[in-house]
Amino acid sequence: MHTIRNYIMAESLEQAWELNQKGRNNIIIGGNLWLKMGRRNIINAIDLSSLGLDKIEEDEGGFRIGCMATLHDIETHEGLNKEFQNLFKEAVRHIVGVQFRNCATIGGSIFPKLGFSDVLTAFLACDTQVILYKKGEVPLREFIYIPTDNDILTHLYVKKDGRKTAYESFRMTETDFPTITCAVAKIQDSFETVLGARPKHAEVVVDEVVADAFSSEEVADYAKRVIGKLQYGSNIRGSEQYRKQLSKVLIGRCISRLTEE
Numbered sequence: 001m002h003t004i005r006n007y008i009m010a011e012s013l014e015q016a017w018e019l020n021q022k023g024r025n026n027i028i029i030g031g032n033l034w035l036k037m038g039r040r041n042i043i044n045a046i047d048l049s050s051l052g053l054d055k056i057e058e059d060e061g062g063f064r065i066g067c068m069a070t071l072h073d074i075e076t077h078e079g080l081n082k083e084f085q086n087l088f089k090e091a092v093r094h095i096v097g098v099q100f101r102n103c104a105t106i107g108g109s110i111f112p113k114l115g116f117s118d119v120l121t122a123f124l125a126c127d128t129q130v131i132l133y134k135k136g137e138v139p140l141r142e143f144i145y146i147p148t149d150n151d152i153l154t155h156l157y158v159k160k161d162g163r164k165t166a167y168e169s170f171r172m173t174e175t176d177f178p179t180i181t182c183a184v185a186k187i188q189d190s191f192e193t194v195l196g197a198r199p200k201h202a203e204v205v206v207d208e209v210v211a212d213a214f215s216s217e218e219v220a221d222y223a224k225r226v227i228g229k230l231q232y233g234s235n236i237r238g239s240e241q242y243r244k245q246l247s248k249v250l251i252g253r254c255i256s257r258l259t260e261e
């Protein structure tokens with residue numbers, strides 16, 4: 001359990017950012033679900049919920065998602081799920097329960113780059129920009145390699161670019177942390193694959209391959225190449241070898257969903 005000395009409702013992003021620069025014991029708070037599992041002594045917990053950052057706004061080019069929007073908001077957003085073939089609905093539906101998903105935020109799910117994250121896996125399957133208060137716009141695919149600092153994630157912007165996506169995960173029981181997460185995007189005639197919980201944070205492999213008329217041998221070859229480009233490890237949920245085997249199966253399932261029409 002953590003302790004919080006001062007709970008501050010930020011009146012502006014500038015105030016929140018300034019407080020957040022004052023050392024490790026000052027912290028931005030999202031839904032407080034992951035944070036409360038730790039044992040930190042927090043001096044200032046900075047709450048962004050009065051800054052109107054909980055909206056999902058759709059425009060011609062994409063979706064602008066505020067950091068305080070919840071996992072249940074992306075699970076139930078009609079436009080977002082229609083555009084990406086229920087990617088977000090599928091990615092978050094195993095995360096604990098609806099009450100939990102009504103509290104867990106997008107900022108708290110993306111900023112810490114959690115190694116098991118279904119949410120990170122799903123957003124990496126799209127062309128997603130992370131909008132940071134000081135650094136500005138950074139592609140999510142670059143953000144995952146930037147060391148975590150004291151900036152504030154204000155929004156994500158997910159571009160509509162006509163890609164088709166499919167999501168699969170494997171967990172030991174319905175609401176456990178995933179043993180492996182997998183999302184595949186079909187962009188015109190090529191695929192991009194995201195694999196997470198390996199047990200490292202999700203990463204994307206772009207491997208140019210023609211998507212039409214894929215035989216099962218070609219799918220297996222593709223999966224082998226993708227898996228070979230990523231680092232895997234072992235933990236209580238599974239060995240490296242087991243995770244590689246699961247990845248092969250999940251990539252195959254995603255590709256068959258994307259190519260059957």
Ligand SMILES: Cc1cc2nc3c(=O)[nH]c(=O)nc-3n(C[C@H](O)[C@H](O)[C@H](O)COP(=O)(O)OP(=O)(O)OC[C@H]3O[C@@H](n4cnc5c(N)ncnc54)[C@H](O)[C@@H]3O)c2cc1C
Pocket residue numbers: 027028029030031032033034035036037067071094095096103104105106107108109110111112116117118119120151152153154175176177178
């Ligand atoms: C029991 C349990 C089971 C879970 N299972 C899964 C699962 O199966 N799959 C999955 O994908 N996820 C899972 N999660 C993670 C969950 O989905 C959320 O990602 C997590 O709780 C963080 O969201 P939060 O809003 O609670 O963030 P918080 O706990 O409030 O914050 C987490 C971190 O993010 C920082 N932060 C928050 N918002 C911002 C911001 N806007 N800018 C900068 N930094 C910010 C905080 O300072 C903190 O360091 C699980 C979590 C728990 C507690």
